[in-house]
Amino acid sequence: xxxxxxxxxxxxxxxxxxxxxxxxxxxxxxxxxxxxxxxxxxxxxxxxxxxxxxxxxxxxxxxxxxxxxxxxxxxxxxxxxxxxxxxxxxxxxxxxxxxxxxxxxxxxxxxxxxxxxxxxxxxxxxxxxxxxxxxxxxxxxxxxxxxxxxxxxxxxxxxxxxxxxxxxxxxxxxxxxxxxxxxxxxxxxxxxxxxxxxxxxxxxxxxxxxxxxxxxxxxxxxxxxxxxxxxxxxxxxxxxxxxxxxxxxxxxxxxxxxxxxxxxxxxxxxxxxxxxxxx
Numbered sequence: 001x002x003x004x005x006x007x008x009x010x011x012x013x014x015x016x017x018x019x020x021x022x023x024x025x026x027x028x029x030x031x032x033x034x035x036x037x038x039x040x041x042x043x044x045x046x047x048x049x050x051x052x053x054x055x056x057x058x059x060x061x062x063x064x065x066x067x068x069x070x071x072x073x074x075x076x077x078x079x080x081x082x083x084x085x086x087x088x089x090x091x092x093x094x095x096x097x098x099x100x101x102x103x104x105x106x107x108x109x110x111x112x113x114x115x116x117x118x119x120x121x122x123x124x125x126x127x128x129x130x131x132x133x134x135x136x137x138x139x140x141x142x143x144x145x146x147x148x149x150x151x152x153x154x155x156x157x158x159x160x161x162x163x164x165x166x167x168x169x170x171x172x173x174x175x176x177x178x179x180x181x182x183x184x185x186x187x188x189x190x191x192x193x194x195x196x197x198x199x200x201x202x203x204x205x206x207x208x209x210x211x212x213x214x215x216x217x218x219x220x221x222x223x224x225x226x227x228x229x230x231x232x233x234x235x236x237x238x239x240x241x242x243x244x245x246x247x248x249x250x251x252x253x254x255x256x257x258x259x260x261x262x263x264x265x266x267x268x269x270x271x272x273x274x275x276x277x278x279x
Contacts, residue, residue: 044078165193
């Protein structure tokens with residue numbers, strides 16, 4: 001059975017203003033469809049059937065657009081996604097940041113009828129990243145479930161707009177050269193860093209003590225970033241990583257969105273390069 005997925009869609013999209021003043025970032029149009037739909041279609045093709053979407057800024061537009069079911073057309077292109085929403089701004093007045101939002105959404109990610117404290121695995125990805133060829137494979141899920149790790153993240157070579165990267169990467173002896181451990185390398189430490197693609201497999205244990213001090217299911221709507229949790233787990237060897245060398249783009253500015261709409265090498269039906277990193 002495929003694990004569920006969470007699509008991060010609560011950001012204000014400040015760098016994309018004025019486009020996001022009246023439209024939430026995940027609904028900006030990329031090649032004729034909402035930006036977040038590209039990821040939803042990839043999840044559907046992979047056989048994922050349960051999706052949780054967290055929202056904040058103009059989140060009601062996202063639910064109005066997709067409702068409770070996303071059914072690909074034609075149906076042969078994938079499974080129907082059952083969608084549930086975690087409306088952070090409606091419930092708490094603002095976005096909860098990544099870890100806060102995940103902690104709040106965990107009850108929606110657990111299997112139906114599961115207890116509120118039961119563990120679960122899930123895919124996590126951001127709605128403003130385009131990765132058209134990424135496969136959310138069951139084999140990856142099974143490897144992660146057997147690994148004992150708290151997270152498995154995909155890293156990409158650093159794009160021009162983020163040259164310093166995010167995390168280090170180490171390959172243990174005998175492992176494939178693109179699979180290893182993610183390393184917490186602060187900026188003061190030397191070493192090659194890669195950029196976090198925003199795609200990962202996560203264990204719910206990362207969002208409980210000793211890694212996270214947010215009360216179970218975040219009933220108070222506490223805000224918390226994800227990076228400190230990941231770095232603490234990396235320091236204990238509990239975050240594995242994989243290098244992804246396919247087409248990847250962070251659609252974070254109006255210029256990059258326009259470049260993708262005009263055409264960028266490396267993507268299906270796209271054919272000019274700009275400030276978008278093509279790997």
